[in-house]
Structure formats: C-alpha cells, structure tokens
Amino acid sequence: xxxxxxxxxxxxxxxxxxxxxxxxxxxxxxxxxxxxxxxxxxxxxxxxxxxxxxxxxxxxxxxxxxxxxxxxxxxxxxxxxxxxxxxxxxxxxxxxxxxxxxxxxxxxxxxxxxxxxxxxxxxxxxxxxxxxxxxxxxxxxxxxxxxxxxxxxxxxxxxxxxxxxxxxxxxxxxxxxxxxxxxxxxxxxxxxxxxxxxx
Numbered sequence: 001x002x003x004x005x006x007x008x009x010x011x012x013x014x015x016x017x018x019x020x021x022x023x024x025x026x027x028x029x030x031x032x033x034x035x036x037x038x039x040x041x042x043x044x045x046x047x048x049x050x051x052x053x054x055x056x057x058x059x060x061x062x063x064x065x066x067x068x069x070x071x072x073x074x075x076x077x078x079x080x081x082x083x084x085x086x087x088x089x090x091x092x093x094x095x096x097x098x099x100x101x102x103x104x105x106x107x108x109x110x111x112x113x114x115x116x117x118x119x120x121x122x123x124x125x126x127x128x129x130x131x132x133x134x135x136x137x138x139x140x141x142x143x144x145x146x147x148x149x150x151x152x153x154x155x156x157x158x159x160x161x162x163x164x165x166x167x168x169x170x171x172x173x174x175x176x177x178x179x180x181x182x183x184x185x186x187x188x189x190x191x192x193x194x195x196x197x198x199x
Contacts, residue, residue, distance in 0.1 A: 029086025081134035
C-alpha cells in the first residue's frame with residue numbers, strides 16, 4: 001500500500017517558495033546585524049511580505065538625528081550589507097541574483113558613506129571593512145539568522161520584540177531578560193500587565 005504525501009511544489013510555486021526563503025534570510029541578516037550592533041530597538045517590524053516593489057523589509061526609525069558619527073554610520077552600513085551576506089551564505093550559487101536584490105541596500109549604504117567620507121579611496125576602504133564585518137557577523141551568528149528566517153517563513157511578519165526574542169533564544173541567551181524588558185516598556189506605554197483573573 002502506498003502512502004499519500006503532500007504534492008511537491010513545481011514550476012512557479014517552487015520558484016516562489018525558493019524566493020521567499022532567500023528574502024527571509026536576507027531580511028533576517030539585516031535584523032541580526034542590527035541586533036548585534038545594539039540598533040535593533042529602532043526596528044519595530046520585520047517582514048517578507050512584498051510591497052512597494054520590494055520583497056521584504058525591516059521597518060523602523062533610527063534614533064539618531066541627521067548627524068552621523070563614523071561609528072554610527074559604520075553600524076548602519078554593516079546592517080545594510082548583512083542582508084546580502086546572509087542571502088549568499090544561504091545559497092552561494094545565487095550570488096549574482098542576491099547582488100541585484102541588494103542593489104537598493106547598496107545605494108543607501110553608498111549615500112551614507114558619501115556623507116561621511118569625501119575621498120573616494122576612503123569610501124572604498126569603509127565599504128570593504130563594512131562588507132567584511134557584515135559577512136563575519138552573519139557567519140558568527142548563522143544559527144540566529146536561520147532561526148529568524150524560519151519564523152519569517154512561518155509567519156511572514158514579526159514585531160521587533162518578537163524578532164529580538166527569537167535571536168536571543170537562538171543565541172542561547174536568557175529570553176527572560178528580553179521578556180522582562182518588553183514588560184517594562186509595555187508597562188511604561190500602557191500601564192502594568194494584568195496577571196491572573198480580572199475582577
């Protein structure tokens with residue numbers, strides 16, 4: 001007797017599923033780099049839902065004003081390059097496609113580097129350093145990238161706090177600390193959480 005199995009995706013469905021995996025790893029790479037540069041608090045949503053001509057995005061506000069120090073700019077540029085690094089680590093055979101998908105990230109990074117480095121050679125050095133750092137972060141925290149990508153594939157969109165918990169758990173850190181921080185922030189914004197039956 002033959003066992004029934006779910007049909008395997010074919011043709012366009014298979015390509016869409018593969019593309020979603022690439023986008024999930026790309027967006028997870030951005031978030032994980034921000035997480036380890038302590039900039040993840042400014043990200044309030046991570047999604048792989050396509051909109052406005054982009055396949056996915058990390059949505060948030062950067063807490064900094066218009067003036068960027070070299071260190072802050074470097075952190076942001078590393079985060080921008082980390083999406084490409086994660087996508088290529090996930091599937092090295094699609095490096096060219098990953099470069100095309102990261103073109104808007106590269107444009108933003110280039111504009112930011114131009115604003116802090118006037119000399120062309122200095123910009124090139126910063127770009128190489130940033131790409132190198134992004135790749136190192138992705139390699140070092142690959143398990144966090146894959147955990148976050150899996151959640152994005154399951155849920156499509158994650159709130160910033162959810163993404164932080166997933167990364168913390170994947171890193172083996174105490175998720176309780178993150179939960180306490182979430183509760184503290186929520187209490188400040190909305191009042192204390194009620195525990196137990198309502199009276």
